[in-house]
Amino acid sequence: MKIAVLGTGMVGQAVAGRLAELGHDVTIGTRGVQATLARTTPDAMGNPPYSAWAANYPQVRLASFADAASEAELLVNATSGGASIAALTAAGAADLAGKFLIDIANPLDFAAGWPPTLLVKDTDSLGEQIQAAFPRLRVVKALNTLTAALMVNPAQLADGDHSVFVSGNDTDAKKTVIDLLESFGHTDVIDLGLISTARGTEMVLPLWVRLMGTLNSPMFNFKIVR
Amino acid sequence: MKIAVLGTGMVGQAVAGRLAELGHDVTIGTRGVQATLARTTPDAMGNPPYSAWAANYPQVRLASFADAASEAELLVNATSGGASIAALTAAGAADLAGKFLIDIANPLDFAAGWPPTLLVKDTDSLGEQIQAAFPRLRVVKALNTLTAALMVNPAQLADGDHSVFVSGNDTDAKKTVIDLLESFGHTDVIDLGLISTARGTEMVLPLWVRLMGTLNSPMFNFKIVR
Numbered sequence: 001m002k003i004a005v006l007g008t009g010m011v012g013q014a015v016a017g018r019l020a021e022l023g024h025d026v027t028i029g030t031r032g033v034q035a036t037l038a039r040t041t042p043d044a045m046g047n048p049p050y051s052a053w054a055a056n057y058p059q060v061r062l063a064s065f066a067d068a069a070s071e072a073e074l075l076v077n078a079t080s081g082g083a084s085i086a087a088l089t090a091a092g093a094a095d096l097a098g099k100f101l102i103d104i105a106n107p108l109d110f111a112a113g114w115p116p117t118l119l120v121k122d123t124d125s126l127g128e129q130i131q132a133a134f135p136r137l138r139v140v141k142a143l144n145t146l147t148a149a150l151m152v153n154p155a156q157l158a159d160g161d162h163s164v165f166v167s168g169n170d171t172d173a174k175k176t177v178i179d180l181l182e183s184f185g186h187t188d189v190i191d192l193g194l195i196s197t198a199r200g201t202e203m204v205l206p207l208w209v210r211l212m213g214t215l216n217s218p219m220f221n222f223k224i225v226r
Numbered sequence: 227m228k229i230a231v232l233g234t235g236m237v238g239q240a241v242a243g244r245l246a247e248l249g250h251d252v253t254i255g256t257r258g259v260q261a262t263l264a265r266t267t268p269d270a271m272g273n274p275p276y277s278a279w280a281a282n283y284p285q286v287r288l289a290s291f292a293d294a295a296s297e298a299e300l301l302v303n304a305t306s307g308g309a310s311i312a313a314l315t316a317a318g319a320a321d322l323a324g325k326f327l328i329d330i331a332n333p334l335d336f337a338a339g340w341p342p343t344l345l346v347k348d349t350d351s352l353g354e355q356i357q358a359a360f361p362r363l364r365v366v367k368a369l370n371t372l373t374a375a376l377m378v379n380p381a382q383l384a385d386g387d388h389s390v391f392v393s394g395n396d397t398d399a400k401k402t403v404i405d406l407l408e409s410f411g412h413t414d415v416i417d418l419g420l421i422s423t424a425r426g427t428e429m430v431l432p433l434w435v436r437l438m439g440t441l442n443s444p445m446f447n448f449k450i451v452r
Binding site: 099117118121123157158161162165183190191192193195197199200201203204206207208210211213214215219220221222223224225226 | 253343344347348358367383384387388394416417418419423425426430431432433434435436437439440441443445446447448449451452
């Protein structure tokens, strides 16, 4: 599949790398191609610069948001939550019409430090805001409830015996995303229903960040035991 | 232990019954003893009236919030979230000083129907509001992330292989509560830290209610796989 991953951070790199390994045709979209390539220092979280990652993935192209989106059948929103609408606007609404989007972003607000709060919650969600802003985009909220390494390689934790969720209004888009998650190794993908159910998964983040503190590691996930 | 369970609904009944079976000296507190005993019809959720439950637990007493609290070493808040501060106020601040409280309530708001939203979230929590209103009460948030039947008998699901959480500022209170949860059969009690971490567990409810809809059953729980 021709896939555009929007966002060059840890999540974008993990998803783009895994998709490329699985044989997909992947372009990463960024706000400024030259600025992204020129960065030589780790980011605020200590992750290596994009160019260091990209050297290991020569088959993955880097392009502007608009160029990446224009060719793709499926888009992945791996930008930060507060920048997602702007990134998709830059990608161009006309180029998004009819396409599938996996929305991984969480609307985290670090303005008051750690732990972050949520920019939107409970009566709305980032997933719904994206769907409302781009009505012809077929948005599926997914993978926003676990760390990047486990999103794309769930089997490295408890042989993959844990759960992920999808929320979306479009049945075909959800089927494509569920197939993709299963190709990553996910064995328990729970379809919560319409995109409004993203309120539930986004509001898990306040527990997730506290668990990361308590467990002193991001290498954990929720399993829905039933 | 002498325990007062505040609230006569499904959660209060489940916790009081289990504590009595384990040999504790249990009183249930209610706003109006006569009104509670006079009810003969099921509640809005279809649960049988208190008197039907109480017939099977003759060793559990029913008393006013104040009478129940005055004798107890440990209190359990099993009232509805929106009524919790009023119930504890009725119990009497002087009678609460120094005592332990397990706060199971969630600040659910059903004003707009289903699914409920949260009356307080993200920058505050019901657990913190109770702690702030009664500074000498030693509040431990716990058991608010699973259905009543599993709170008190976790082994009936996957042999108890799932997780619960505690949040609180008082180390002795948390130790007592963790021991009590383990006596119920819980095998993975995660101490998240201060009472402010209740923001995390209360904000799981929007996912919980959607999972109940998707799974068509409340008999599930979160396991933190790590």
